[in-house]
Amino acid sequence: MVGRIRTADVALVRERTSIDDVIAEHVTLTNAGGGNLKGLCPFHDERSPSFNVTPSRGFWHCFGCGAGGDVITFLTQLEHLSFAEAVERLAARAGITLHYETTDGRSSRPSMPTGQRQRLVAANAEAAAFYSEQLSTPQAQPAREFLAQRGFDRDAAVTYGCGFAPDNWDSLSKHMRQKGFTVDELTTAGLVKTARSGSVIDRFRGRLIWPIRDIGGDVIGFGARRLLEDDNGPKYLNTPETPLYKKSHVLYGIDSAKREIAKTREVVIVEGYTDVMACHLAGVPTAVATCGTSFGTDHITVLRRLLMDTDEFAGKIVFTFDGDEAGQRAALKAFSDEQRFASQTYIAVSPGGMDPCELRMASGDGAVRELIAGRERLVEFALRSTLATHDLDSVEGRVAALRATAPLVAKIKDRATRPRYANWLAGRLGEDVETVRQWVHTAAKGEAPPQPPPSRAVPVDSPQRKREREALKLALQYPELAGPYFDEVDETYFLDPIHVSVRLAIREAGGAATAPDGPNWIAAVTAACTDLVAAAVVAELAVEPLRRATPPDGHYVSVVLAGVRRPATESRMLELKSKVQRINPQTDFAEYMRLYQEVIALEGQVRGLREQEARGM
Structure with a gap:
């Protein structure tokens, strides 16, 4: 539709519509005297009638x-229609042709010709x-078998209007013309098409049929599933x-799900x-599906109206997608669209990637309800799916993962939750929380990520x-004191590259605990250095004063070495924690418990090292 409905046309619709006739289709009205009618309100539960209609004024009130x-208000509230949809429906009922105009008042195109909507809906x-x-004919046996194999009996087929299109060229068109519909009407409705020979043929042949209804319940189209082996058309x-x-x-099922969606302010988006x-048969009556297209902006508009989706009132949208790669792509697309909702968005993926229909067949109605109840936040699924594409066991992989996921966290519309998801992301990556938050902050501002990227490098x-x-000075100047402790702290605990070289040279020289007396020890370490820079640093450290004024003792040595060991131990602990969080204990319990026990041990080590450091302060 282009533009808005002309004001004069809206007034004409009100004038020519009998409000009592429209309301009487939904509410049993009785005479209340004085030209008024009354009945039970359709918008809330009540035992005595408080719903009043005054036909002479075209008004109702409860x-x-x-x-x-x-x-118009009655239809918008009862059927959850937009204002324009309600006016269009009433205009079609009254045989009024609507005209549209742009926001500057210029005339736009008229609506479909008078009576066309009624004819198309009737067709x-x-x-x-x-x-x-x-569907009950012998030719429809494949359609009945298809439904039965998926757990749908005759009652279910009747409830959802399932049918069968005969495998003939013109079965429907002949029937429809006998009912008085013209070829032009059938073509406009999409029920028939013209073959290359020029003859009119049915669009659907040899297929299982689902009627697709609009939010008001009118059949506006059909979905057809391929059944026959010689059908070379698309699956749907x-x-x-x-x-x-x-x-x-269009959202399939919206007509039967709309009231429950509005009541619970929750909608479940499925794929077929x-x-x-x-879902409906299993006790999830808020399920709807797109029809031959991906979930998009116009679908969001429909759902926002039902959910009363505003900044003040937020409902819940639950997406169900297959667990395969295509399903993950669809979920990431849905995450991008999520920012159009104030509602909280979730995703439900069943074990084995089964869709709700398959899950119901395999495990019953309860499993479908549990699938929806066990949903997770869509943002967490989007982050996990993105992280899964990177090697998080390498520094390069973690940097790449952070580069890919920080913008996703930055997109979260609720700024108050961004820090929480930054913490969540830091845990999965095994990175410092402040570093991750900084990346998210710069991504939200549209700036380049911080440089240099996260690493284990140590500022000067x-x-x-x-x-x-200080630890190296103790090993070089007081080897007899520091040796027994120092030799237990290998080069993996040292982060500065030059210090690593010096530590390797000390090991190559035999270790501090067995160091020779006097200058021979320094000479041995210097000779073991593999580059001139490390040798020069050894010369510096051999004479540089310690950071304490009094001579060192065993306590001081343990405090210094605890400080050296703690960062690397914490780093290892964070990396293992991130691995544990990425493992599913239900599918890999042994590995999960092995790493979990290792994390517990490392946490104990970190606590002990911190206590040692604290005693030296």
Whole structure:
């Protein structure tokens, strides 16, 4: 639709519509005297009638819940239609042609010709009845078997209007023309098409049929599933774009799910017709599915109205996708669209990647309900899926993963939750929380990530570099005192590259505990250095004063070495924690417990090292 409905047309719709006739289709009205009618309110539960209609004024009001308005308001609230949708439906009912205008008042195109909507809706309704009747014929055996194999009995088929399109060229078109519909109407409705020979043929042939209804319950199109081996068409075939059927706006099952969605303010997005049926039958009545297209902006508009999705009122949207690569791509696409919702978004992926229909067949109705109840936040799924594509056991892989995931955290619309997800991400990566938060902050501002990237490098003036230097001085100047402790701290605990070289030279020289007396020890370490820079540092450390004024003792040595060991031990602990968080204990329990026990041991070591450092302060 282009522009808005002309104001004069809206007034004409109100004037020509009998409000009592419209409301009487949904509410049993009785005479209340004085030209008024009354009944039980359809918007809240009540035992005595407080819902009043005044036909002469075209107005209704409920004294129980306070709702009220004109006939347009009644339809928007009852059917969860937009204002324009309600006006269009009433105009079609009254045979009024609507005109649209742009925001500057200029005329735009008129709506579909007077009566066309009624004719197209009637054609689709008749086609739905025809297909439904055909489901019981012998030719429809493959369709019945398909439904039965997926756990749907005859009652379910009737409930959802399932049908069968005969494997003939013109079975439907002949039936429809006998009912008085023209070829032009059938073509406009998308029920038939013209073959190369020029003859009119049915669009759907030899297929299982689902009627697709709009939010008000009118059949506006069909979905058709391939059944026969000689059918070379697509697996699923839908009605083409028509004046009624716009696939980017359509959600299968919305007509039966809308009231429960509005009541619970939760909607479940599934991928197919059978998934909607399975969810509804299993006790998840808020399930809907897109029809032949991906979930997009127009679908969001429909759902926001039902969910009352605003900054003040947020509902829940649960996506179900297959666990395969395509399903993950769809989930990441949904995460991008999520920012259009105020609602909280979740994803539910069943064990083995089964869809709701398959899960119901394998494990029953309860499993489907548990799948939806066990959902996880969509942002966490998006982060986990992205992390899974990187080697988190390497520094380069962690940097690449952080580069890919920081923008995802930055996209989270609720700024108050960004720090929590930055912490979550830091745990998975085994990185410093402040570093991850800085990356997220710069990504949110659209800036380049901090440089240099996260690494284990040690700044020149850092406390860790000072501790390493002090430990090396103790080993070179007081080997007899420091040796027994120092030799237990190998080069893996030293982060400065030059200090690592000096530590290796000390080991190559025989170790501090067995060092010879006097200058021979320094000479031996110097000779073991593999480069001139390390040899020069040895010369410096051999004469540089310690950082304490009094001579060292065993306590001081243990404090210094505890300080050297702690960062590397903490780093190892964080890396293992990130691995533990990435392992599913249900599928790899032994590895999970092995790493978990190692983490517990490292946590104990870190606590002990911190206590040693604290005693030296």
